[in-house]
Amino acid sequence: MKRILIVDDEPDILKVMRFRLTQRGYEIATAVNGQEGLERAKEFKPDLILADIVMPKMKGDELCRRIKADPATRHMAVIIMTASIIGQTPEAIHKIKADGFILKPFEPQELFEKIKDLIG
């Protein structure tokens, strides 16, 4: 079973995403900020991380940068999921080496396809 780590400071986002993706057949773990996300990633070893950007303690882009900088975690796919489009240029996404980007709110289908493309 493929594993997905969802990192978001909104408990309701975590709740609906966990339900949705569990139904799709993924094993889910969650974290409420970048710092916790980084720790969970190391122990949970997800195939894909779905990360919000604006979070306390550590932001999603920083989380992504660290995941991609660590040889132990850099194989994990990262999709940045944000409500803020300011500053989210393709260049900025590329710079933090994220594998995908999706703007909230999104069509569930769109997200499923992105995940499927990355980890099947």
Place this chain on the structure above:
Amino acid sequence: MNILIVDDEPNARKTMSKILKAKGFEVREAGTGAQAVACCGAEFFNLVLMDMQLPDMNGLEVLKRVRAINADTISIMMTAYASLDSSIEAMNNGAYSYIIKPVNMDAALAVIDKGLEKQRLEQASRQLAAIVESSIDAIIGASLDGIIISWNKGAEKLYGYTGAEVIGKSLTILVPSHQSGEISSILDRVRRNEPIQHYETIRQAKNGRLVDVSVTISPVKDLGGRIVGASGIVRDITELKKQNEKILQLSQAVESSPASIEITDSTGLLEYVNPKYLEVTGYGLNEVIGKNPSILKSGEHPQEFYADLWGTITKGDVWKGELHNRKKNGELFWEAASISSIKDPKGNITHYVAVKDDITDRKSLESAYKEAEIKIAEALVVKSEFISMVSHELRTPLTIIKESLSIVYDEIAGPINAQQKDFLVTAKNNVDRLARLINDVLDYQKLETPSKGFEMAEQSINDIVGTVGQGFRVPLARKNIVLNMQLQGDLPKASIDKDKIIQVLTNLMNNAMKFTDKGTISLKTETLGDNAVKVSVKDAGIGIKESDLSKLFKSFSQISTGKERKTGGSGLGLVLCKKIIEAHGGKIGVESVFGQGSVFYFVLPVRERRL
């Protein structure tokens, strides 16, 4: 004084010559009439003493010839006989006097002195006459009853009358009728021996022209000291008066000028300031005259500023600029000044003139305006940050709502009935509508922020239109709407921001689809003249009322139609389109007949036609 002695007796000549030389005269001698005439031809003699009896010529004949050469020479005849006849004849022919031979030298000297005195007087009076005659002023002599006695060239020129025309006539002909009493009162004053000096009045010339004159009149007395007449000197001051009036006008203009005016001498010391200068600066006249204009210096300008000012005006150029000066009470004020030099005919600077306007009010407005501009810019940044923050905060709950609705709708959390499903669709549509609204507000915000530049590149309009059209094929087919593409083959490229133009065209296509239930939507490209391309979207909707056309491109003004409500929109879509197209230097517009559909179009400039 030189004297010629004409006598055929050498001894008599010698005797007289000796005595006259002793008296200081220069003396020449001639023994014959012919010699005498030759001498007079060679030089001027003040006086000739001439014997009536000469061997070669009668003395009378010699007299005539000598006088023919110069009548100013005084001729005194010497005759041995007290012949009354010849003496009288000589006198009649211009001789001054005669003396009897043998000559009594004392008596002769007395006659000679008197003759020379007469000559001197004659000369003096002739000089005076010449002065009178050559004067540019009119010099007129009159009797006490106002009859003109003398009339010089200047009078002729001023009045236009010749001497012959006026001598013997009354002075009143020279005075305009409304001043006719003037002459008698002047003559009264003359009778009382009162001189009149530089009296300004008006005289009338022969041709009727009125002349401004300045008159000086003195009484004329006879030898007994009685006043017998008047002499007047009349000067034409018409031009002078005109110039004076002009100067007066100019000085009044300067005095009452709403601008401060200061005049300095060539060393920069104040010679004049006008009342406005005093009003503005608060100084009194005697506090500034003789001072340097730098009394107003505030210290707000660097030294180089004044060096530049002086460098400019001492070169003879005009300096223009704004001066921050200080009033007497210490208050600072701004003046817009223009300073120039006044030069004499040789080109040397004699004065400097400064004309200055108080622009303190304008300056404070300017700085208030600048402050306001900064505040507006700050407010725009705050607004932009606020909108970004709000949109982010709105998106997060929307994501949760949307996701929750989808979970229920997709029956992942258990089965639901058809009616429940229908309401969930309604809810989902409105979540989407809110999301679109947030996007539009953000887009609008981005366009209002000046720093967000466009990324311009040469693009094929047909490619863009083709791509957008292609994207609409499926949704249009779902509504059974036909898409008709008419792309002009040789369309030139245009310099545009591709993403922005796609946004505009997508917006126009969305609108067209929204308002068309059946029929055809046409997407068309064409050239417009040599330097523009036009893209138009024609729908088959209900069209737009003429009264609504002008509202279309205004912020937040939605036209109220049933369709609009059903489909939802932020009211910002067309405003965004307009901003984008105008940022490209283009134009957006609509043509519509109510009930017959609408054509939305935009025109973009192109540099040159592709060959």
